[in-house]
Amino acid sequence: xxxxxxxxxxxVRRRGQEARLRCSPMKGHSHVYWYRQLPEEGLKFMVYLQKxxxxxxxxxxxxxxxxxxxKEGPSILRIQQVVRGDSAAYFCASSPGAxxxxxxxxxxxxxLTVT
Amino acid sequence: DQQVKQNxxxxxxxxxxxxxxxxxxxxxxxxxxxxYKKYPAEGPTFLISISSIKDKNEDGRFTVFLNxxxxxxxxxxxxxxxxxSAVYFCAASPQGAQKLVFGQGTRLTxxx
Numbered sequence: 001x002x003x004x005x006x007x008x009x010x011x012v013r014r015r016g017q018e019a020r021l022r023c024s025p026m027k028g029h030s031h032v033y034w035y036r037q038l039p040e041e042g043l044k045f046m047v048y049l050q051k052x053x054x055x056x057x058x059x060x061x062x063x064x065x066x067x068x069x070x071k072e073g074p075s076i077l078r079i080q081q082v083v084r085g086d087s088a089a090y091f092c093a094s095s096p097g098a099x100x101x102x103x104x105x106x107x108x109x110x111x112l113t114v115t
Numbered sequence: 116d117q118q119v120k121q122n123x124x125x126x127x128x129x130x131x132x133x134x135x136x137x138x139x140x141x142x143x144x145x146x147x148x149x150x151y152k153k154y155p156a157e158g159p160t161f162l163i164s165i166s167s168i169k170d171k172n173e174d175g176r177f178t179v180f181l182n183x184x185x186x187x188x189x190x191x192x193x194x195x196x197x198x199x200s201a202v203y204f205c206a207a208s209p210q211g212a213q214k215l216v217f218g219q220g221t222r223l224t225x226x227x
Contacts, residue, residue, distance in 0.1 A: 004158070033214065042119075042204055042217035043159070056214060091158050095213075103149060104215060106158030 002027065004094050004107035005074075012113045013082050021077040021110045025094030032075045033093040033104055034067060043091060049075060082114045118142045119207050121218035129226055134192040136221050138205030141186065145207035149215065150179060150190045153202045162203075163190070195225045 005024040013019050025032050031050055035043040048056040049069035060067070064082075069075040079086055089111050093104035120139045128134045136150075146167040151159035165172040165179045165188070172179050178191045192199055205218040 006158075031213070035215075035217075040219075042121075042219045043206075043215075045214040045216065048213050056212065059214065093158075103161045103164060105161065106151075108156070108158045 004029075004092055004105055006090075006092050006107035006110050008110060009108060010111050010113070012115060014115055015083060016081050019079040019082050019086070019112055019114075021079075021090050021092075021112070023075040023077070023092030023094075023107060025075070025092075026105055029094035029096050029105070031095045031097065032069050033095075034075075034077050035091045035093065035106075037089045037091065037109075039088075046077070079112075082112075084114050087112055087114045117219075118145075119205055119216050119218040121203075121205055121221045123221050124219070125222040125224070127224045127226060128195050130197060131194045134190075134195045134199065134223055134225070136190045136192075136203050136205075136223065138188050138190075138218055139186060140188075140207055142207070142209065142216075143186075144210045145216070146210040147208040148179070148181060148188050149206045149208070150177075151204045151206060151217075152199075153204060153220070159204055192223075197225050197227060199223060200225045 033048050034046040037043045045059040047060050047067045064080045066078045089109045091109045093106045095104050149164040150162040153159045163174050163177045163179050165181050181188045202220045202222050204220045206215040
């Protein structure tokens with residue numbers, strides 16, 4: 001019973017390049033969430049998706065960031081033209097459905113370093 | 116605008132004693148609260164949760180207390196074990212929303 005899977009675990013990009021982070025939710029889970037953790041801080045919500053739908057993107061930066069969760073395949077968080085400030089750990093979580101008390105189950109994270 | 120605050124960045128407790136981690140929140144619209152535990156280079160792991168209609172929830176060595184009037188919750192771990200050494204995050208869910216709002220975390224160290 002695999003948990004939430006994220007790849008790559010570590011990603012190094014030069015300023016101006018694109019970063020693509022992938023997340024496969026737990027089996028049977030149809031809801032995906034992305035969070036970002038800057039050094040010495042808590043996790044900050046970015047976006048909540050269901051299959052083929054963005055439900056809440058209130059935490060996404062207005063520019064350069066996008067997310068999708070296609071009908072087939074993993075959820076993708078895309079960061080275009082990365083800058084040093086994008087360096088962080090990006091965590092994906094999944095849940096079986098909406099509404100409390102569904103807890104969110106987290107993957108191991110992708111650590112993005114922008115040089 | 117830190118809606119969920121964990122004011123103690125670190126806590127050190129003797130093995131076998133009680134660990135008490137605290138969390139304060141400002142948003143009255145939070146209706147569900149959770150505690151997560153995180154080891155280095157891993158994702159947060161769900162520990163225990165509590166609905167705003169309750170004031171206590173217990174699961175084995177872990178108990179969460181909620182004081183709505185004070186907008187305060189706490190996690191009690193008893194007895195504390197060396198494997199409990201980790202960073203603990205308090206999180207809250209706004210009513211009608213699926214996102215979690217996290218505190219900054221408290222690093223718990225259990226000393227033998």
